[in-house]
Amino acid sequence: xxxxxxxxxxxxxxxxxxxxxxxxxxxxxxxxxxxxxxxxxxxxxxxxxxxxxxxxxxxxxxxxxxxxxxxxxxxxxxxxxxxxxxxxxxxxxxxxxxxxxxxxxxxxxxxxxxxxxxxxxxxxxxxxxxxxxxxxxxxxxxxxxxxxxxxxxxxxxxxxxxxxxxxxxxxxxxxxxxxxxxxxxxxxxxxxxxxxxxxxxxxxxxxxxxxxxxxxxxxxxxxxxxxxxxxxxxxxxxxxxxxxxxxxxxxxxxxxxxxxxxxxxxxxxxxxxxxxxxxxxxxxxxxxxxxxxxxxxxxxxxxxxxxxxxxxxxxxxxxxxxxxxxxxxxxxxxxxxxxxxxxxxxxxxxxxxxxxxxxxxxxxxxxxxxxxxxxxxxxxxxxxxxxxxxxxxxxxxxxxxxxxxxxxxxxxxxxxxxxxxxxxxxxxxxxxxxxxxxxxxxxxxxxxxxxxxxxxxxxxxxxxxxxxx
Amino acid sequence: xxxxxxxxxxxxxxxxxxxxxxxxxxxxxxxxxxxxxxxxxxxxxxxxxxxxxxxxxxxxxxxxxxxxxxxxxxxxxxxxxxxxxxxxxxxxxxxxxxxxxxxxxxxxxxxxxxxxxxxxxxxxxxxxxxxxxxxxxxxxxxxxxxxxxxxxxxxxxxxxxxxxxxxxxxxxxxxxxxxxxxxxxxxxxxxxxxxxxxxxxxxxxxxxxxxxxxxxxxxxxxxxxxxxxxxxxxxxxxxxxxxxxxxxxxxxxxxxxxxxxxxxxxxxxxxxxxxxxxxxxxxxxxxxxxxxxxxxxxxxxxxxxxxxxxxxxxxxxxxxxxxxxxxxxxxxxxxxxxxxxxxxxxxxxxxxxxxxxxxxxxxxxxxxxxxxxxxxxxxxxxxxxxxxxxxxxxxxxxxxxxxxxxxxxxxxxxxxxxxxxxxxxxxxxxxxxxxxxxxxxxxxxxxxxxxxxxxxxx
Numbered sequence: 044x045x046x047x048x049x050x051x052x053x054x055x056x057x058x059x060x061x062x063x064x065x066x067x068x069x070x071x072x073x074x075x076x077x078x079x080x081x082x083x084x085x086x087x088x089x090x091x092x093x094x095x096x097x098x099x100x101x102x103x104x105x106x107x108x109x110x111x112x113x114x115x116x117x118x119x120x121x122x123x124x125x126x127x128x129x130x131x132x133x134x135x136x137x138x139x140x141x142x143x144x145x146x147x148x149x150x151x152x153x154x155x156x157x158x159x160x161x162x163x164x165x166x167x168x169x170x171x172x173x174x175x176x177x178x179x180x181x182x183x184x185x186x187x188x189x190x191x192x193x194x195x196x197x198x199x200x201x202x203x204x205x206x207x208x209x210x211x212x213x214x215x216x217x218x219x220x221x222x223x224x225x226x227x228x229x230x231x232x233x234x235x236x237x238x239x240x241x242x243x244x245x246x247x248x249x250x251x252x253x254x255x256x257x258x259x260x261x262x263x264x265x266x267x268x269x270x271x272x273x274x275x276x277x278x279x280x281x282x283x284x285x286x287x288x289x290x291x292x293x294x295x296x297x298x299x300x301x302x303x304x305x306x307x308x309x310x311x312x313x314x315x316x317x318x319x320x321x322x323x324x325x326x327x328x329x330x331x332x333x334x335x336x337x338x339x340x341x342x343x344x345x346x347x348x349x350x351x352x353x354x355x356x357x358x359x360x361x362x363x364x365x366x367x368x369x370x371x372x373x374x375x376x377x378x379x380x381x382x383x384x385x386x387x388x389x390x391x392x393x394x395x396x397x398x399x400x401x402x403x404x405x406x407x408x409x410x411x412x413x414x415x416x417x418x419x420x421x422x423x424x425x426x427x428x429x430x431x432x433x434x435x436x437x438x439x440x441x442x443x444x445x446x447x448x449x450x451x452x453x454x455x456x457x458x459x460x461x462x463x464x465x466x467x468x469x470x471x472x473x474x475x476x477x478x479x480x481x482x483x484x485x486x487x488x489x490x491x492x493x494x495x496x497x498x499x500x501x502x503x504x505x506x507x508x509x510x511x512x
Numbered sequence: 513x514x515x516x517x518x519x520x521x522x523x524x525x526x527x528x529x530x531x532x533x534x535x536x537x538x539x540x541x542x543x544x545x546x547x548x549x550x551x552x553x554x555x556x557x558x559x560x561x562x563x564x565x566x567x568x569x570x571x572x573x574x575x576x577x578x579x580x581x582x583x584x585x586x587x588x589x590x591x592x593x594x595x596x597x598x599x600x601x602x603x604x605x606x607x608x609x610x611x612x613x614x615x616x617x618x619x620x621x622x623x624x625x626x627x628x629x630x631x632x633x634x635x636x637x638x639x640x641x642x643x644x645x646x647x648x649x650x651x652x653x654x655x656x657x658x659x660x661x662x663x664x665x666x667x668x669x670x671x672x673x674x675x676x677x678x679x680x681x682x683x684x685x686x687x688x689x690x691x692x693x694x695x696x697x698x699x700x701x702x703x704x705x706x707x708x709x710x711x712x713x714x715x716x717x718x719x720x721x722x723x724x725x726x727x728x729x730x731x732x733x734x735x736x737x738x739x740x741x742x743x744x745x746x747x748x749x750x751x752x753x754x755x756x757x758x759x760x761x762x763x764x765x766x767x768x769x770x771x772x773x774x775x776x777x778x779x780x781x782x783x784x785x786x787x788x789x790x791x792x793x794x795x796x797x798x799x800x801x802x803x804x805x806x807x808x809x810x811x812x813x814x815x816x817x818x819x820x821x822x823x824x825x826x827x828x829x830x831x832x833x834x835x836x837x838x839x840x841x842x843x844x845x846x847x848x849x850x851x852x853x854x855x856x857x858x859x860x861x862x863x864x865x866x867x868x869x870x871x872x873x874x875x876x877x878x879x880x881x882x883x884x885x886x887x888x889x890x891x892x893x894x895x896x897x898x899x900x901x902x903x904x905x906x907x908x909x910x911x912x913x914x915x916x917x918x919x920x921x922x923x924x925x926x927x928x929x930x931x932x933x934x935x936x937x938x939x940x941x942x943x944x945x946x947x948x949x950x951x952x953x954x955x956x957x958x959x960x961x962x963x964x965x966x967x968x969x970x
Contacts, residue, residue, distance in 0.1 A: 123560075125560040141559070143553075143558065143560070144553070144558070145553050242560075243560065243561070243562050244560040244561070246559045247562075249800075277564065278564060279564070280562070280564045280802045358797075358800055360795075361592055361594055361795070364602065364603020364604055365557045365603045367598075367603065369598055370556060370557070370558075371558070371559075393795035393796075394793055394795060395793045395795070398795075398797070402797055
C-alpha cells in the first residue's frame with residue numbers, strides 16, 4: 044500500500060476488499076511517523092500500543108462483518124482533546140503530566156465510529172498562536188519546507204496530514220487555528236458552525252469562539268468526518284438540536300447557478316498579490332462551473348481584529364483560572380509568555396471600570412460584524428476570501444512581534460466572531476509553499492461549503508501533490 | 513433612645529434540594545457523604561468540562577422569585593464571577609450579574625411593613641475546605657461534593673431597622689422556601705446562610721415605623737457586612753452587636769470601616785475579616801458556555817400556578833373559613849404538612865359528617881391537633897377524626913349532665929370560684945378536677961374546660 048495515495052474513502056474500500064488489514068494500515072502509519080516525525084515534530088504523544096490494540100479490534104470487528112463509518116481509520120488528535128488514560132497537555136508545560144480520567148464527546152464519537160487514535164498532536168500552547176511556535180514542546184515544521192511554519196495553532200494537525208502521518212487530524216479553531224494550518228499545509232480544514240460540534244472534553248481557549256474542526260486531504264474525507272462529529276450534545280449547552288445533515292450527499296451537485304460573494308474588504312490592502320492572483324484563478328474555475336460572482340461589502344471587517352483581541356483574551360483569562368496546580372497539573376509558574384500575555388490582556392479588559400470601554404464595546408462590534416454577514420448572506424450562497432494575507436513565513440520571523448502575529452488572523456477571526464462555518468481548501472503554491480482559500484456560508488451550511496469546495500477540488504486536485512520528505 | 517437609625521440589608525443563600533447539581537448530573541445530596549464521592553469532571557473543573565444548567569433548579573429559582581412577589585426577567589443569563597480560592601474549582605463561580613431571574617419583590621412582615629427584595633439569582637456552591645493535621649503536618653483538604661450544588665441568593669433592600677425585623681423576615685423566608693418544597697433550609701446543614709449588612713444613619717425626624725424605605729442618597733457612607741451566619745439567633749446577636757459597636761465609633765466622631773466581618777459565637781462579637789482594600793474585582797462577564805435563558809410568559813404563569821398558597825394567606829383563610837383565632841391559624845400554618853393535615857382532617861370530617869350526622873367543628877379539630885401536639889406522621893386525618901369523634905361523643909351525650917355537674921361544683925366550691933375570678937388560674941384546674949371526679953369517665957378535658965370557663969364568666 045502507498046499511504047500517500049490514500050483517502051478515507053479509498054482506505055475503507057481497501058479494508059473491505061481485504062487489500063490490507065487495519066493492523067497493517069496502522070503499522071504503515073506508525074512507520075511513516077517514525078520516518079518523518081524527527082523532521083516535522085507534529086506529535087506530542089504517539090500512542091503506538093493503544094493504536095495497534097484498537098487496530099486489531101477494528102480488524103476483528105470487520106471480520107465479523109461489522110461495518111462502522113471510520114472502522115480502522117487512523118486519526119490523530121490535537122493535544123487539546125481530552126483523552127481518558129492518554130496524556131493531554133494542551134502543548135503546555137502546565138499539563139506536562141496530566142492524564143485525564145475521561146474522554147470528550149468527539150473522542151467518544153470517533154472511537155464509536157471505529158477510528159484508531161494514533162497520537163496526540165502538537166500545537167501552540169493552549170491554542171494561542173498562528174504559527175505553532177508557541178508550543179512549550181518545540182515548534183512543528185512545515186512539511187513543504189521545514190524552515191517555515193505550518194500555521195497554527197493546530198500546527199501538528201496540518202503538518203501530520205500533509206506529511207501523510209495520519210488520514211485525519213482533529214483540530215480546534217478559535218480564530219483560524221484549523222484554517223490557517225490547512226492553508227499553509229495544502230490540506231482541507233473545516234471550522235464548523237459554532238455549536239455544530241460539541242466542545243465537551245476539548246480544553247477551552249475562548250468559549251464563545253471555540254469550534255471543533257478537523258483537517259483531511261480531501262473535501263470528501265472532511266465531510267465523512269463531520270458526519271461523525273456533528274450534532275447536539277447534552278454535555279455542551281451551546282450545541283443546538285439542529286438536525287445533522289448527510290455532508291457527503293451534495294458533493295457532486297456542482298455550483299451551477301450558485302451565487303458566490305466576494306467581499307471587497309478582504310482583497311484590498313495587505314494581501315500578498317500572488318495570493319490574490321491564486322484566488323482570482325480559483326474563482327474563475329468556479330465561475331466556469333456555472334457560479335455567479337458577486338462583489339459585496341462587509342464594512343465592519345476592519346474592526347474584527349481589535350474586537351477579537353479583546354473578547355478572546357477576556358475569555359482566555361477566565362478559562363485558564365482553573366490551572367492552579369491544586370487538583371492536577373503544575374502551577375501557574377509554568378505558563379508560557381503568550382498565555383501570560385493573554386491572561387493579562389483579558390484580566391485588564393474585564394476589570395471594573397474598563398469593562399464597558401473594552402469587553403462590552405467589543406461585543407457590540409461583534410454584533411455589527413454579525414449583521415454584516417447576515418445581510419451579505421441574504422444575497423449569496425457562499426462567500427469566498429483568502430485565509431491568510433501572506434504565505435507561510437519563516438520559523439522565528441514573527442516570534443518577537445506578537446502584534447504582527449495577531450494581524451495574520453485578520454481574515455479568519457470574523458467567522459469565529461460571527462459563528463458561521465468556514466472551509467479552507469488548497470488553491471496553489473507561492474514559492475513552493477501552499478496557499479488556501481476559505482469558503483464561508485450561513486450557520487449550519489457546511490454541506491454547501493463542501494459542495495463548492497469539492498467542485499473546485501475536482502478541477503484542481505492539489506491533494507495529489509506531495510511534499511518532499 | 514439613640515440618634516442613629518440602623519440601616520440593615522440582607523443577603524441570604526438557600527441551597528436547593530434538586531436531585532442533581534446545578535451544572536452536572538452528580539447527586540446534590542452531599543451532606544455527610546464520603547469526601548469527593550459526588551464529583552465528576554464538571555464539578556471538579558477538569559480541563560475540557562462544560563456546565564449544562566439544571567432546568568429544575570432554574571424553575572425553582574423562578575418559583576422562589578414569584579413567591580417573593582418578584583418580577584421575572586424573561587431574558588436572563590448566567591455570568592462568571594472570577595476569583596481565586598482553592599475551594600472554587602474553575603477559578604470562577606457561575607452566578608448571575610445584571611439579569612437575575614427575579615427582581616423587585618417583597619416580603620410583608622406581620623406589622624404590615626414590606627421588606628423590598630432587590631433580586632433573586634441562581635448560582636453554584638463551592639467545595640469545602642477543612643484544615644487538619646495529617647501525619648504530623650498541617651494540611652488543607654478539599655471536599656468537592658458540595659461544588660456545584662444549586663444556590664439561590666436572595667438580596668433585600670436596606671429596609672430593616674432592627675434585629676427583630678431581620679429575624680421575622682428570615683423566618684418568613686425559610687417558611688416560604690419550605691412551603692415551595694425547594695429547600696429544607698436547614699441552618700445546621702448550611703442549607704440557608706445569612707449575611708446581614710449593617711450601617712447606622714444619623715437621620716433626623718426618621719420614623720422607622722412609617723418611613724420604611726429611605727432613599728439611596730440618604731444611605732450611610734459605609735457598610736459592614738457580616739458573613740456566613742448559620743442561625744437566626746446569631747444573626748440577631750450579630751446585628752445588635754454591630755449596632756452598638758458602630759454607634760460607639762460614630763460617637764467618637766469616626767466612621768466605621770467598610771469591611772467584611774465574621775461572627776464569633778464563643779466571644780459573642782464580630783471580628784474583621786476583610787477590609788475594603790482587599791475587596792475583589794470579580795470581573796463579571798456573561799458565561800459563554802451557557803446560552804441566555806429565555807422564560808416565556810406562559811412558562812412564568814405555569815410556574816406561578818405551581819406556587820402553593822403560602823402561610824400568611826393560608827392562615828388568613830383558616831381564620832375566615834374555619835373561624836380559628838389568629839394564634840391557632842398561625843400555628844397550624846407554620847409548616848405546610850401540618851396545615852395540609854388539618855385541612856384534610858376537616859375534609860374527612862365533612863365527608864363522615866354527611867354519613868354520621870355527627871359533624872365536628874373545625875375549631876375542635878384545630879384545638880385537638882394543637883393541644884394534643886398530634887404527631888402527623890403517626891396518624892391519618894381519618895383516624896384523627898374518629899378519635900375526636902369518640903371523645904366528643906361522650907361530651908355530646910352528657911352535655912346536660914355536664915352542665916349540671918359544673919353547676920354543682922360551682923356551688924360546692926365558692927372559695928375556688930372566687931379565687932379564680934380574682935385571677936388565680938390554678939383554681940380552674942382544681943374545679944376541673946372536681947367535675948371530672950363527679951363525672952367518673954374519661955372525657956376530652958378541653959371540652960369540660962371550655963364549658964367551665966363559660967359558666968364561670970357568666
